Amino acid sequence: MYAQVLGSTTFGLNGHVIGVEVDINKNFPSFDIVGLPTTAVKESKERVHSAIRNSGYHFPVDKVTVNLAPADLKKDGSGLDLPIAVGLLAASGDVAKEALEGIMFIGELSLKGEIRPVPGILSMVLAGREAGISKFVMAEEVTGEALLCENITVYGPKTFRDLVEFLCGRQEMAPAERHETRREVMSDVDxxxxxxxxxxxxxxxxxxxxxxxxxxxxxxxxxxxxxxxxxxxxxxxxxxxxxxxxxxxxxxxxxxxxxxxxxxxxxxxxxxxxxxxxxxxxxxxxxxxxxxxxxxxxxxxxxxxxxxxxxxxxxxxxxxxxxxxxxxxxxxxxxxxxxxxxxxxxxxxxxxxxxxxxxxxxxxxxxxxxxxxxxxxxxxxxxxxxxxxxxxxxxxxxxxxxxxxxxxxKRVAEARAVQAERLSRWHMQSNAQMGHRQLKETCQLDAEGTEMLRVVFEKLHLSARSYDRIIKVARTIADLAGSDQIRPEHVAEAISFRNMINGK
Structure with a gap:
């Protein structure tokens, strides 16, 4: 008896869709998870076993093999508990396989059968959405985070039993709704x-x-x-x-x-x-x-x-x-x-x-x-x-x-807007992001500013990086002053901020 359920895990900052394959054979009782699982994933065997039994369902006493595909990607976290448990019931015939199509399951299971939240929900939902999945099941506490991704349907059952009854059509479950909580960010410092x-x-x-x-x-x-x-x-x-x-x-x-x-x-x-x-x-x-x-x-x-x-x-x-x-x-x-x-x-x-x-x-x-x-x-x-x-x-x-x-x-925002427009062809937003090429094209100095910078460069034995950074700061000072050109006073102010600490 075989069933496949969609789950997900994070690898770095990105989510990855995981195909959870469950196979049950009449053989010596065992429970194996393959597909590069970490310790947290391997330990799901005990959580899943207790959650299924404590939810009132039969746990198979045959040989159970769970494969996490793709097999060459390391799987970490406890978020695969839920798809493994659902896959077991589907392979046992307690849940119709057709009811699982196009649904991704994400969540940790308690021994009692409660569905718990896991970190990285947004990354996993975004990965699922890119793969064409539009329905997701997870802990109720993180449905709001999942709904930051648009055009999806999210269900947040409290327990594993609630989920199984819903999948079997014996219980209704309303999709989670996004609550608009946008508010102005008020800082307590000034x-x-x-x-x-x-x-x-x-x-x-x-x-x-x-x-x-x-x-x-x-x-x-x-x-x-x-x-x-x-x-x-x-x-x-x-x-x-x-x-x-x-x-x-x-x-x-x-x-x-x-x-x-x-x-x-x-x-x-x-x-x-x-x-x-x-x-x-x-x-x-x-x-x-x-x-x-x-x-x-x-x-x-x-x-x-x-x-x-x-x-x-x-x-x-x-x-x-x-x-x-x-x-x-x-x-x-x-x-x-x-x-x-x-x-x-x-x-x-x-x-x-x-x-x-x-x-x-x-x-x-x-x-x-x-x-x-x-x-x-x-x-x-x-x-x-x-x-x-x-x-x-x-x-x-x-x-x-x-x-x-x-x-x-307000002055900072105006200066940033000027920089974003000037650097838009390089897809940059601030002067600090500029490289030597952008400096040559957008940060021309007049004769007085060039001579001032030459004297300082030779006297202080500055590096090429320091030279570029002084020009970047001078460009920002000019932007704050509303000047299209970098004037000598802007260069002088930038140089004044180039002090080294004692001992250097």
Whole structure:
């Protein structure tokens, strides 16, 4: 007796349609699952056996073989419990095989027979939709996520028994409906709350407008974290395509809990004890790391020198290519990693080097070693280096608020629109994405700006990458000023943000 049911699993960030084939033979009782199942899939034998019996149905006592096709793709997760259980009843004759045609089943089963949600629903539904499947069965809790994909029918039974009774025509079940939950994203932080720090706020505006990376250096309590956490309030809203892409990432990572697509740009702030795999992604079947979870948003690294140098060095490739490549024995994965890096650090181990009010107690050797924890190639990939000094008492007690985020966001949005139009033929949206070819065609300097940049290039011994990044920042400053041309003052301001930390 044979039956086939459609299931799905995730591999990387993408879903894959899995053909669950069940064969029952009169032979010595056994239950085997083949087709490169991981431990989580192999353990489904016990869950499926108990769920079927506790739901009031007969479990076959013959030789049961379950094949997960395609056989050369590794299957992970517990979402194949439901199609295996349905396939067993279909092969036993308890469920008509015709009732299963064109339906994908996704879900974990409890021993009692309840259908539980699994991560990656959106990716699996999108894969099924591309394969021509229009009907899906899953846990009730994740039907809203599945309905983010249009033109499909989704059922959310609470238990396995409810599902079987529905498939047999003995019980009605209404399709799940999408509940419109769209609302404006309201942030509880604002740049109006930041007193003083004019230069640092200007750097944040430039970073948001051109998607540039920033390194803030300053003593403890000067407001570096406060400035970083507010940058998402001035970033332009995500398009639906970007929001769906971010939602898909968080769904696979098991971090998506809402009913609507994610509309607020991600802000990730990992602790400095994070591992290399945690930052970049990893595992036998690699899961998204922090750089991928920050895609289309911000990755904030506070206390940058406290991160292990080997961990920081893996940031080089995603900062340059805006994606992560991870190779394993079974496959190679490419994860998106288009984020703005905001880093913060103290100028020295004690934190008070250059502070006019407190004396630094560090030795020259300690300062040099502290600065050398950040490699030159990594610093070279950071566009804006800004010093953040402790605000004065008069600034902290001022009754006049600073410029609110909504006003800054308008200028950022206007600058991004100009960039998107200028770079549309290369399918780019921000100045930070430009390569050398785009710089040559869109960022012409006049004679004065060229001479200024030549002097700085030779005096500071800048790399070709630093040269390009200064021009990109100057182009963003010009866009914020509403200028079609990059003027000498724009170049001078971009150069002023090209400071290197102590010890470099």
């Amino acid at each position: 740049y109006a709350e930041v007193q003083g720090q004019i230069l640092a706020k200007k750097a944040m505006e430039i970073a948001a407008a051109g998607a540039h990376n920033v390194l803030m250096t300053g003593p403890p309590g000067s407001g570096k974290t406060m400035l970083a956490r507010r940058i998402t309030t001035i970033l332009p809203p995500m398009t639906r395509e970007e929001a769906l892409e971010v939602t898909k990432i968080y769904s696979v990572a098991g971090l998506y809990k809402a009913e609507d697509i994610m509309r607020e740009r991600p802000f990730r702030s990992p602790h400095h004890t994070i591992s290399m795999a945690g930052l970049i992604g990893g595992g036998s079947i690699p899961r998204p790391g922090e750089v991928t979870l920050a895609h289309r948003g911000v990755l904030f690294l506070d206390e940058l020198p406290e991160f292990p140098r080997t961990v920081l060095e893996v940031l080089r490739q995603p900062l340059e290519d805006r994606e992560v490549h991870i190779s394993r024995v079974n496959a190679a994965f490419t994860y998106p990693a288009d984020f703005i890096l905001i880093a913060a650090m103290n100028p020295c181990p004690c934190g008070y080097l250059g502070d006019p009010q407190r004396e630094c107690t560090c030795t020259d050797g300690e300062i040099r070693r502290y600065g050398q924890k950040i490699s030159g190639p990594l610093l070279d990939r950071i566009d804006l280096h800004v010093s953040v000094m402790r605000p004065k008492y008069s600034e902290l007690t001022a009754t006049i608020q600073g410029e609110p985020s909504c006003d800054i966001a």
